[in-house]
Amino acid sequence: MKHSCKQCGNCCVIHWKSFEATHDDVIRWRREGREDILKHLAITSDNPNDQSGTFTSNSCPFLRRNEEQNIYCCDINDTKPFNCKNYPDDGVCEYTTNLN
Ligand code: SF4
Numbered sequence: 001m002k003h004s005c006k007q008c009g010n011c012c013v014i015h016w017k018s019f020e021a022t023h024d025d026v027i028r029w030r031r032e033g034r035e036d037i038l039k040h041l042a043i044t045s046d047n048p049n050d051q052s053g054t055f056t057s058n059s060c061p062f063l064r065r066n067e068e069q070n071i072y073c074c075d076i077n078d079t080k081p082f083n084c085k086n087y088p089d090d091g092v093c094e095y096t097t098n099l100n
């Protein structure tokens with residue numbers, strides 16, 4: 001069943017600390033020159049084949065509220081982390097409340 005996102009922002013808040021950046025995310029952001037994203041990451045490995053990292057901020061710096069539409073948007077939607085793109089990987093999300 002295809003998941004239909006309501007853009008409530010719950011997953012961005014609830015799962016932020018468990019969302020790690022994959023090796024491919026980091027390589028892509030370096031290629032794209034996305035220092036604005038990379039500055040929020042801790043990458044501990046020197047291994048060029050494992051440049052995955054963890055986000056250091058307590059909340060996602062890319063989550064934006066659209067007041068007019070009463071929804072949340074991702075500032076880096078075109079290049080957001082794999083784990084965000086893949087969410088919810090089991091087709092079940094936290095969206096339970098109709099905000100409107
Ligand atoms: S919790 Fe579900 S509906 Fe809400 S933003 Fe995340 S994926 Fe979309």
Ligand code: SF4
Binds near residue numbers: 013019061064074075
């Ligand atoms: S990067 Fe985008 S999709 Fe991922 S948690 Fe932040 S706002 Fe949500």
